[in-house]
Amino acid sequence: MTNTFELTVNGTAHLLQHPGERTLLDILRDELGLKGAKYGCGKAQCGACTVLIDGSPARACVLRAKRAFGRVITTLEGLADPVTGVLCPVQQAFLECEGAQCGYCLNGMVMTAAALLQNNPSPTRDDIRLALRHNLCRCGTHLEIIASVERAAELMRGARND
Incomplete structure (x- = not known):
């Protein structure tokens, strides 16, 4: 049934016709052409598919699209300014601090960091580690990732003081 x-x-807003049991990740990637969220494990364990739903991180690989009706969904592509293309502070910081190596975990790290910084603009290293603990990085870029989140917090605080 469709x-x-x-x-x-x-x-x-996107008006879509799909079987109600498709995952949000399938719809984002296959129907809307948004490739930031990646398919990793398919079990909500690695974080590669993370999107923000109403500002909170969610795993799009297991979330049925119908559960996202009426909610605000933000993908990696939605963090940058849609008019100018200027990166958000988190994206910029990950570039500056080389917070990615292969880039596969990058989506989950950036999206989770963006949510953290919206709720806690001055996180400690422990806060950052706690927020990112369920996002897997197999390249061992953990120190650069933490530095990226710290830099993003600095950039965001600077933007608020301007």
Whole structure:
């Protein structure tokens, strides 16, 4: 059975017809062409598929799209300014501090860090470690990732003081 539904992703409403049991990740990647969220484990264990739903990190690989109706969905692509393309402070900091190596975990790290910094603009290293603990990085870039989140916090505080 096919249902018509509306998903608001990165500020744009999309009217879609799909079987109700498809995952949000499938819809984002296959229907909307948003490739930031990656398929990793398919079990919500690695974080590669992380998106923000109403500002909180969610694993799109296991979340049924119908559970996202009427909610605000933000993907990696939605963090940058849609008009100018200027990166958000978290994205910029990950570039500056080389917080990615292979880049596969990058989506989950950036999205989780963005959510953390919205709720806690001055996190400690322990806060950062705690927030990112369920995002797996197999390249061992953990120190650079933590430095990236610390730098993003600095950039965000600087933007607020301007």
